[in-house]
Amino acid sequence: MPQPVLLLGAGRRRAYDEFALARVAAVRPVLLVDAAPPAWAQPFLAGHLAADPGKGGATASAVVRFAARHRVRGVLTHSGAYALAAARIAGQLGLPGPSLAAVAACGDPPALRALLAARTVPTDDPDGPGDPGGPGASRVSAETVVLDGEIRIAAITRTTLGPAPARQPLRHAVHAHDGLLHNRFLRLAVDRTVHALGVDRGVLHIGLTLTDRGPRVTDVAPQLPGDLIPLLVRRATGVDLAQVAAALATGEVPDTTPTRQRAAAVQFAYPAATGRLERLDLSPDAVHEPGADRMLLTRHTGDRVTAGPHATVADRLALWVAVGETPSDCDDALRRMARHLSADIAPLANAA
Numbered sequence: 001m002p003q004p005v006l007l008l009g010a011g012r013r014r015a016y017d018e019f020a021l022a023r024v025a026a027v028r029p030v031l032l033v034d035a036a037p038p039a040w041a042q043p044f045l046a047g048h049l050a051a052d053p054g055k056g057g058a059t060a061s062a063v064v065r066f067a068a069r070h071r072v073r074g075v076l077t078h079s080g081a082y083a084l085a086a087a088r089i090a091g092q093l094g095l096p097g098p099s100l101a102a103v104a105a106c107g108d109p110p111a112l113r114a115l116l117a118a119r120t121v122p123t124d125d126p127d128g129p130g131d132p133g134g135p136g137a138s139r140v141s142a143e144t145v146v147l148d149g150e151i152r153i154a155a156i157t158r159t160t161l162g163p164a165p166a167r168q169p170l171r172h173a174v175h176a177h178d179g180l181l182h183n184r185f186l187r188l189a190v191d192r193t194v195h196a197l198g199v200d201r202g203v204l205h206i207g208l209t210l211t212d213r214g215p216r217v218t219d220v221a222p223q224l225p226g227d228l229i230p231l232l233v234r235r236a237t238g239v240d241l242a243q244v245a246a247a248l249a250t251g252e253v254p255d256t257t258p259t260r261q262r263a264a265a266v267q268f269a270y271p272a273a274t275g276r277l278e279r280l281d282l283s284p285d286a287v288h289e290p291g292a293d294r295m296l297l298t299r300h301t302g303d304r305v306t307a308g309p310h311a312t313v314a315d316r317l318a319l320w321v322a323v324g325e326t327p328s329d330c331d332d333a334l335r336r337m338a339r340h341l342s343a344d345i346a347p348l349a350n351a352a
Helices: 014-025 039-044 057-069 080-093 100-106 109-118 184-197 229-237 241-249 284-288 327-338
Strands: 005-008 030-033 047-049 074-076 138-147 150-161 169-175 201-211 214-221 263-269 275-282 292-297 318-324 341-347
Touching: 005 014, 005 057, 005 080, 014 030, 014 039, 014 229, 014 241, 030 057, 047 057, 057 080, 074 080, 074 241, 080 100, 100 109, 100 184, 100 214, 109 184, 109 214, 138 184, 138 229, 138 241, 150 184, 150 229, 169 229, 169 327, 184 201, 184 214, 201 241, 229 241, 229 263, 229 318, 263 327, 275 292, 284 292, 292 327, 318 327
Parallel strands: 005 030, 005 074, 030 047
Antiparallel strands: 138 150, 138 201, 150 169, 169 263, 201 214, 263 318, 275 341, 292 318
């Protein structure tokens, strides 16, 4: 049996977090560090340490002792909140992974921009006033695999943002033949970002804006991206980012060879009004739409929700994923699937 990998945090949102856990568990026994693991995670686990990985030094020491007893081969997390703890624990155990300094820089936006600027990497502030990158800018991310200094962009994720001020993602889309994969300016920005951070092994989610001045880096996540982006990448290209991350964390050489040439996209539904969710229905016919991969409700009747312009990820009502030969195929499928969702919200003034 392969030696296990230590996972910090299972996540609390099954619709988003189960896919990555299932893919890692398919190739490695998973030992979970989580104060209260959700029931849906249990079938994928080989063991569990009841500890909060966000609690700092005391928990880290307990995790190191636990990992030593179980001969852990690698340390992983798909939570940005635990990325620093994962780097610290991996370092103490002498296991592969981004350095503590690199992860700390990724979690400090001003420090990250200063670090990148020193390496002549153009940057944007995603939380600054107005739209990042200025009028006409669009948001993308480079799903990047780094192995012993070799940098590979496994996929480009194009993100459609909602209205200000929240500017929450409405849609992510991946296309195996995205022209940005061959954009030398984007490639240069990604390469310089990886070198500036000093990362020589790991999966990075590098956010960028595309402007009339060229690509500009907005943020870097030193762990698997969320929002089902690993699912989209696998459906579109065949590259399994979750299993790639597990291989890199355990010192192995991952297979990043594309085996598919397709497109995939995920759409999120946000409330049209702020109030109490009185009805949320999904027709079972949705799964029969051509191109449908999955469609899930993510809130329940009785929940209080906030309208799109001010919504958070927690306010999303549903998500649906489509696959197709082209991005246009995915667009058409997402529109058809959207017709199967209906909701009624009692406005805030009238909500109990």
